[in-house]
Amino acid sequence: MATLKDVAEKAKVSISTASRALNGSPNISEQTTILIKKIAEELNYIPNTTAQVLAGKRSNIVGIIVPEINSDYFSKMIESIETELQKNRYSLLIANTYYDSDKEASALDNFINHNIDGIFLACSINNKDLKHYNRKLSLHGIPLIALDTRLEGADCNQIRVDDTLGMSMAVYHLLERGHKRIGFISDYINDKQLRPDMFRQALINNQLNPAKSQVISHQTCRFEQAGYEVMKIFLSQPSYPTAYIAGYDDIAIGAMRAITESGLRIPEDIAIIGNDNGRAGEYLHKKLTTLSPPVEKMAQVGVDMMLKLISGEEKNMIHHISLIPELLERETT
Template sequence: MTTIYDIAVAAKVSTATVSRVINTPELVSEKTRAKVEEAIEKLHYAPNALARELVTKSTNLIGLLIPDIANSFSPAVVDSFVGEMERNGYNIFVSITDADPEKENKCIDIMLKKRVEGIVLLGTRRMDRLANERIGILARRIPIVAIDYMPGAEGVCCVRCDEILGAFYATEYLIQLGHKRIALLNGNEEYTTYYYKRKGYRQAMEKYGLPVREEYCIATTPYFRGGYEACMQLLSLPEPPTAMFISGDQMAVGAYNAILSSGLKIPDDMSVVGFSGSPLSKAVYPPLSTVSQYARETGSAAAGIMLQKLRGEETKERVVFQPTLVKRASCGPAKQ
């Protein structure tokens, strides 16, 4: 196997000069650089990655932790983030945590052993500040960016959508259509995203003087099955709601199945608003009204902040996107 010494002999320069051509070519004269590059090409030399890391003190490796691969919001975020980082010369080491704190810690340990230069965490976090304590400590050593809100983790930059405002918009829209019996299908409210969506829902209901009926507020798993089961539970009530704000597009599609399989029509018998703005919202019939939270822009913003932190530049601690309510055919006026 060709070594850096072989290149130095062929080019009639020192090994130190060959190293400079490989790692900092701007420090070498054009004439010398040309000789070394010719020798590298002739001898088919490929620098050893580990050796190069030891010289440059850089792995160009970024860790990306995601809770699962089933969430309809995540793919566009990941695609945008990874694309931006790769265009800037970084490779991404992805780990799936299953939203399990113990597994997340193990994944972080592996990433640190791989000498990642920064870590990005995608997804909702527990509201408990102690649950995020390790992330705050780790942020003192390497750049950390959270794509969501992270309570109690100082030094962690957060990129997120204003979910309180988004939930408020969705609920207010249903109220303005004349609905008074409005349900909330939500996830586990011990987690940030669902905590804030419930808050936005309640704010809208209270602003318009409508009661928040606890039997209309159901926490379920944030996927198709959870949406289906929660919706069936609502439809079985003596006085079911006439409209639903659902905290994720996947849950909303599950609710669609429950509504239609019960012989009801959307929006004639039930109006539905989702949250995410994922491609799913346009794939169902009738097309789903939803709150867009700008997935691709979120991934790009997270990459921009990570790159700034890696360069030692000043960064924003918070980037908050303002949500947009996308009105489609899944909502209609309440029946009088």
């Protein structure tokens, strides 16, 4: 494998000049830089990242810890952040915790050991853990940004979507269409993310009594199956709500199947609103009305903040940024 010395010898320059040229130093002429980069490509030279880090240089790698990668929301978050990082010549390393706090802590340690320049932590649900992580990373000089944490008072940089406001918008939308009873369809992961509590607060924000609205969360399955089975429970009752908000789109899709199987019409008999604006919602037999979180905006703001923290530009500042979701009105309401 070619070394930096090989590149320098073929270009007839010193090793330090070759290194500076490959790192984009303005002190090296454009002609020399083009020549050295061309030779490096011809020799298939790959920089030794570990050696660079040991020499005090950045790895140009940012890590992201997510609770799952098989949902539209987190896959979109990962893709958006990676796209923004690549614009700045950074790479993204991904760790999946499966909503396990021990795996979250382990992923954090692994990132520290791999000389990560900064870490995004998505949907951590334990405030004490978040504070501990932030202190631990500070000792290593690694900035932490919490994404969509659903937590108040955590002493680290945070960017989150105001889901309670989004729920309030959804409730108001259903009230405008004449619905007086609204139910919430959830699963055990949504419970951890506090979305049922946000729904109850949204009812209060719209002058409704949460005690008169039913929340059912499936405790053993997720996605479309959870929505299908929970809606069957709702419809088996002598009296049930005429409108529903789902914890996320996959749950809404399963619920829609249960509604149509029961001979009921959407939205004439039952209206439903999803959450997170997944890929499938716009291509259903009835296009799904849903709350759309500004994931691309979160990525742009997050990466910009991360790069400033890495460079030390905003070292002593703590940002708490809240983004507003959009209600996409389609055919299910």
